[in-house]
Amino acid sequence: MNFQDELVKICSDYADLKFQFHYRYWETDFLRFYQSQINYNISKSSISLSTTLYKGKKSYSFTIYNPDLHKLQEKIEEARLIVDQLPEDPDFIDLEDDEQRSSEREKSNNIIKVNLEHKLEILNQIAKALEPYDFRIFGTFICNFKTLYIINSNGINKREISSPIFLEVKAVSQKNEVTVLEAYGGENFNTFNLDRFTKNITAKVKAAQSEVIDVEPGEYDVVLAPRCIGEFWNYLESSLTARSLDSRQSFFEGKLNQKVFPDQITLIDDPEHPDLINFDYNGDGHLYQKTFLIENGVFKNFLVDNYYGRKLKMEKNGAEGAALVMSTGNKTWEELVGSVKRGLYISSLHYMNFINRKETSITGLTRDGTFLIEDGRLTKVVNNLRFTEKIADIINGIAEIENQAYTVPYSSNYGEFGISSVKMPHVLVQGFQISSSTRTV
Amino acid sequence: MKDIIKRIINKLDLPDVTFADVRFTRTDQQMIYFEKGILRSFDSELDASALGIRVLIDGCWGFAGTKILTDNEIDKTIKKAIYNARSGASFRREPAAYRRQEPVTKSYVFQPEEDPFAMDNKYKIDYHQKIASQLVGNDKIVYSYVYTEFYRQYKIYANTEGSFVDSLVYDTMPMMYVLAAEGNEALCRTWPGHMNGYRGGFEIVHREKLPENTETIIKEAIDLLSAPRIEEERADIIIGGGHLALQLHESVGHATEADRIFGKEISYAGKTFIKPVMLGNFRYGSDLVNIYSDSTDQGGLGFHLVDDEGTPGQKVDIVKNGILVGQQTSQENAPLLGLSPSSNMMASFADDIPLIRMTNFCLAPGNGSLNDLIRNTEHGYYIDFTKTWSIDDNRFNFQFTTEIGWKIENGEISGIVREPTYYGITPEFWGACDAICGEENWKFHGTFHCGKGEPGQAMHLSHGVAPARFKNVVVNVKA
Incomplete structure (x- = not known):
C-alpha cells in the first residue's frame, strides 16, 4: 500500500476523529546569477506531511518530514492527548466535501528537462547580447517540481502536480545602474522563445540609454x-x-x-x-x-x-x-x-x-x-x-x-x-x- | 548525527574542493493562535531536520540541501552540491575569494527559564485563552488576535578546515492585536509591536505583560478612531524603541550588507546607496550616532559562536561618531572591501544557503531617560508601534507609518494622533538625530521574519536601541 492509501485508511480507522492531510513532495533547482555570472545554484528537496486532526470542534495541527506510517501513528497518539485539552472552535462546522475533480494531469519534471547546463547556455546568450550596451544580467532561473496529495475524512483524495519554470532577468547598466527587467513563467518550456526574450530585453536596454x-x-x-x-x-x-x-x-x-x-x-x-x-x-x-x-x-x-x-x-x-x-x-x-x-x-x-x-x-x-x-x-x-x-x-x-x-x-x-x-x-x-x-x- | 556529518566532511575532502562546509539543523516550532477569542490553530512542527552542503570548486559555490535524511539522499545531496559548483564554474567571470580560517570547536546551550516545549500544553493554551477573552466584548473592537511562536533550534556546523560547533537556542515571539472600527474607519493597535521576538522561552511571554496591556490597546484603538492626523509639514519626532529598531534595520542594517554593494541582491532585495569608497569618510549620521554589529552578545537573537561559514562571532563598528566605518561581510566579500569577515553569514535552516544577515545590529545608547527627552521637547511627536514600512531599492528613501503618535507640547504629552506617516532620506535622517536615550531605555527588539535571499529565508535577529529624537522630519504624508 502506498503512503497516500495509508492516509486514506487512517481517515476511516479512527471513528472519533477527522483528518485533513497535505502530503507533499517538493523540489527546486534554483539558479541565481549576478554581474553576468553565476552567484550560486541551489538544489533543495523535501517530503512533508501536514496534518490537522479534529475531534468535534477541537483541532490540533502538526507537520512531519520524511513521514512513514509508524511515525505518523505515534504523532496521532500524541495529538489525541493534546486535542482533548483544547477549547472548541464554535465556528468550525466541517471539513471540505467538494467532490468535483480536475483532470489531474500528469506533468513532467522540468528540473530534469531544463537542467543547469541548459540554463547556463540561455543566460550566456542573453548576457552576450547585452554586452555591447555595457549592461550585465542579474536574476534567477528556477525550476520546481511538486506533487501534492490532499486527503481528508470527508472522502477528499486529490492530487495536484506542478512543475513551473521562472526566469527573471534584470539588465543593469555598468555605467549608472539603470535597470530594466524581462521575465518568463510557465510550465511548458517549449513556449519560451529565447530570441524573442533577448530581443525584448535588448529593446528595453536601448530605451534605458537616455539621460x-x-x-x-x-x-x-x-x-x-x-x-x-x-x-x-x-x-x-x-x-x-x-x-x-x-x-x-x-x-x-x-x-x-x-x-x-x-x-x-x-x-x-x-x-x-x-x-x-x-x-x-x-x-x-x-x-x-x-x-x-x-x-x-x-x-x-x-x-x-x-x-x-x-x-x-x-x-x-x-x-x-x-x-x-x-x-x-x-x-x-x-x-x-x-x-x-x-x-x-x-x-x-x-x-x-x-x-x-x-x-x-x-x-x-x-x-x-x-x-x-x-x-x-x-x-x-x-x-x-x-x-x-x-x-x-x-x-x-x-x-x-x-x-x-x-x-x-x-x-x-x-x-x-x-x-x-x-x-x-x-x-x-x-x-x-x-x-x-x-x-x- | 555528529558522526554522519564527520563522514560527509570526509567525503568532501576532494582535490578540487577548495573549501566545503556542512550544516545540520533540527528545529522545533510551535504556534498558538487565538482569533476573536477562539483558538483557531495550535500548530507544531517538531524535529524538522535539515542538512545543507556547500562546496567551493574553481571559485564557484555549489549548494544542495535536503530534509530527506536517508543515506541515499545524503549521497545524492553531496553529488548535487559538487555538480552545482563544477557546472556553475563555467559561467563565472571572477572566482569567489576565499581565505583560510582557524578551526573552531565549541558548544553552546541556551537554557530557557521556562521551556515551552516541555511545558504543559494546557497551561500555555489557558494563558492565551485568558488574553484572547480580554480582547473581545467591546462593540467597537471588531477583530482581535493573540499568538505566540515558540522556536528551538539545534545546529551543527562543520567544515573541511576542522571546525565543529554545535549550539542549541530558544526564541519566543508573543503578539496581540486589536482592530477598532466605526463606519468605514478601521484602526489597529498591537502589543508589544512588530519587533517582538526575544531569546528565551515562555518567560518571554510573561515578561512582555500581555494581560496587563489589553485594556490599553483596546482604549487606544478606539480613541484613534476620533484622533486627528498630524497637520504640520515637518516636526521633531521621538521614535520609541520598538519602531526605531525597524528604522535602524531598514535604513542602516540592510544598507550595510556588503553583498548588496556587489549586486548580489539586485534581483530581489535590492542594492544599497553605499559604495566602497564611502568607507571611512561618509557621514551617515550626526556625531551621536554609533552603530555596531555584535554577534557575541548572548542577549540577542543574533548571538552565535561561529557564523554559518565558520567565522567566530564578533563585534564590529559600522558607524562611529556618525561616520561609516564598517560593513557586514562574508569570507567572499570582506577582502573586496579590504575588511576582515564580520561573522554575518547566516542561514535560517541547514538546507538554506548562508547569506550576509544582520545578527545583533545595534544603536549605541546615549544619555538620559525617555521622560527627560519628552520634557526637553518643546513641540513634536512621540511615535511607536510600526504599522507600515517601505524603503527603496537603494535603502535611501524610506517611509514609515506607526499605529499611534503622542503629541508633545511644551515638554508634555497633550493627546494622540492617528497613523503618523513620515518619510526621509537615510543619511539626512540619521544626520538629524540630536538625542539618544541612555542605558536605562536601551533594550533588544527582535524579529523572526527578516526576509532576504532567493530562495527566501526568514531570519531571527535583534536590534539593541533606545528611543531617539530626530529634528525637522517630513511627517504628514497622506494617500
Whole structure:
C-alpha cells in the first residue's frame, strides 16, 4: 500500500476523529546569477506531511518530514492527548466535501528537462547580447517540481502536480545602474522563445540609454506595465478573501454586486488559462475554477474557502486569486503612451505595504525602469519614485487599457514555495500620486 | 548525527574542493493562535531536520540541501552540491575569494527559564485563552488576535578546515492585536509591536505583560478612531524603541550588507546607496550616532559562536561618531572591501544557503531617560508601534507609518494622533538625530521574519536601541 492509501485508511480507522492531510513532495533547482555570472545554484528537496486532526470542534495541527506510517501513528497518539485539552472552535462546522475533480494531469519534471547546463547556455546568450550596451544580467532561473496529495475524512483524495519554470532577468547598466527587467513563467518550456526574450530585453536596454533625471512629487498620468497593475491586483486580493471580510478589513465589505470600478474593468481568477501556470485545487481540496471577481466594474465574488464559507454562510468557490486575468481594452501600447503629454511609464514596483488595508492605502516605489513620457514618447530615464496612493483610486483612475495582455510570473520564494502568474495589459492611469523621489535609480 | 556529518566532511575532502562546509539543523516550532477569542490553530512542527552542503570548486559555490535524511539522499545531496559548483564554474567571470580560517570547536546551550516545549500544553493554551477573552466584548473592537511562536533550534556546523560547533537556542515571539472600527474607519493597535521576538522561552511571554496591556490597546484603538492626523509639514519626532529598531534595520542594517554593494541582491532585495569608497569618510549620521554589529552578545537573537561559514562571532563598528566605518561581510566579500569577515553569514535552516544577515545590529545608547527627552521637547511627536514600512531599492528613501503618535507640547504629552506617516532620506535622517536615550531605555527588539535571499529565508535577529529624537522630519504624508 502506498503512503497516500495509508492516509486514506487512517481517515476511516479512527471513528472519533477527522483528518485533513497535505502530503507533499517538493523540489527546486534554483539558479541565481549576478554581474553576468553565476552567484550560486541551489538544489533543495523535501517530503512533508501536514496534518490537522479534529475531534468535534477541537483541532490540533502538526507537520512531519520524511513521514512513514509508524511515525505518523505515534504523532496521532500524541495529538489525541493534546486535542482533548483544547477549547472548541464554535465556528468550525466541517471539513471540505467538494467532490468535483480536475483532470489531474500528469506533468513532467522540468528540473530534469531544463537542467543547469541548459540554463547556463540561455543566460550566456542573453548576457552576450547585452554586452555591447555595457549592461550585465542579474536574476534567477528556477525550476520546481511538486506533487501534492490532499486527503481528508470527508472522502477528499486529490492530487495536484506542478512543475513551473521562472526566469527573471534584470539588465543593469555598468555605467549608472539603470535597470530594466524581462521575465518568463510557465510550465511548458517549449513556449519560451529565447530570441524573442533577448530581443525584448535588448529593446528595453536601448530605451534605458537616455539621460537620467529627477521629477517633482505630484500627480502624473502614468502608463503602468502589466507587472505593476498585476501587483496592485495581487495586493487588493487580500481584500477579496472571505477571511478579510470576517476580520472586517475588506475594502469590498457590503459591496457585493455593486459597482466599484469603471465599466471597462473586468478581473477573472482563471486557474485553467492556457497562458498561465495552472492550479487544480485550493488548499482545502475544493476544485479551483474560473471565477469572475469584478465584471464590468461590478464586484461579483469573494474568494471563499471551506472554513470561512461555512462560518459566513457564503458559497464556497475554491478560488484563490493565484491566476488573475484582467480584460483588455482597445488601445495599442503606442496609443496609450502616445496620448500622454507629460507623464511616466512605470515598469515595476518595489516594497509596497498597506498603510490602511480597508481603505486600500499603500506606499511603495518604482523600480527597474521608470521613464518620462513627453509628447507621447519615452524620452528620459527617471529616478525611482515613491508613491502613496489608494489602490481603489488607482483602478478608478484607469482611463485606457491596452488591447493585448501579457503573462507575468511571480515567485513566492519562501519555504516550499510556489510560482504563479497573472495575465495583464498595460493601463493608463490618470492622477497617480508621486509622493517623493529616491534620487537614485 | 555528529558522526554522519564527520563522514560527509570526509567525503568532501576532494582535490578540487577548495573549501566545503556542512550544516545540520533540527528545529522545533510551535504556534498558538487565538482569533476573536477562539483558538483557531495550535500548530507544531517538531524535529524538522535539515542538512545543507556547500562546496567551493574553481571559485564557484555549489549548494544542495535536503530534509530527506536517508543515506541515499545524503549521497545524492553531496553529488548535487559538487555538480552545482563544477557546472556553475563555467559561467563565472571572477572566482569567489576565499581565505583560510582557524578551526573552531565549541558548544553552546541556551537554557530557557521556562521551556515551552516541555511545558504543559494546557497551561500555555489557558494563558492565551485568558488574553484572547480580554480582547473581545467591546462593540467597537471588531477583530482581535493573540499568538505566540515558540522556536528551538539545534545546529551543527562543520567544515573541511576542522571546525565543529554545535549550539542549541530558544526564541519566543508573543503578539496581540486589536482592530477598532466605526463606519468605514478601521484602526489597529498591537502589543508589544512588530519587533517582538526575544531569546528565551515562555518567560518571554510573561515578561512582555500581555494581560496587563489589553485594556490599553483596546482604549487606544478606539480613541484613534476620533484622533486627528498630524497637520504640520515637518516636526521633531521621538521614535520609541520598538519602531526605531525597524528604522535602524531598514535604513542602516540592510544598507550595510556588503553583498548588496556587489549586486548580489539586485534581483530581489535590492542594492544599497553605499559604495566602497564611502568607507571611512561618509557621514551617515550626526556625531551621536554609533552603530555596531555584535554577534557575541548572548542577549540577542543574533548571538552565535561561529557564523554559518565558520567565522567566530564578533563585534564590529559600522558607524562611529556618525561616520561609516564598517560593513557586514562574508569570507567572499570582506577582502573586496579590504575588511576582515564580520561573522554575518547566516542561514535560517541547514538546507538554506548562508547569506550576509544582520545578527545583533545595534544603536549605541546615549544619555538620559525617555521622560527627560519628552520634557526637553518643546513641540513634536512621540511615535511607536510600526504599522507600515517601505524603503527603496537603494535603502535611501524610506517611509514609515506607526499605529499611534503622542503629541508633545511644551515638554508634555497633550493627546494622540492617528497613523503618523513620515518619510526621509537615510543619511539626512540619521544626520538629524540630536538625542539618544541612555542605558536605562536601551533594550533588544527582535524579529523572526527578516526576509532576504532567493530562495527566501526568514531570519531571527535583534536590534539593541533606545528611543531617539530626530529634528525637522517630513511627517504628514497622506494617500
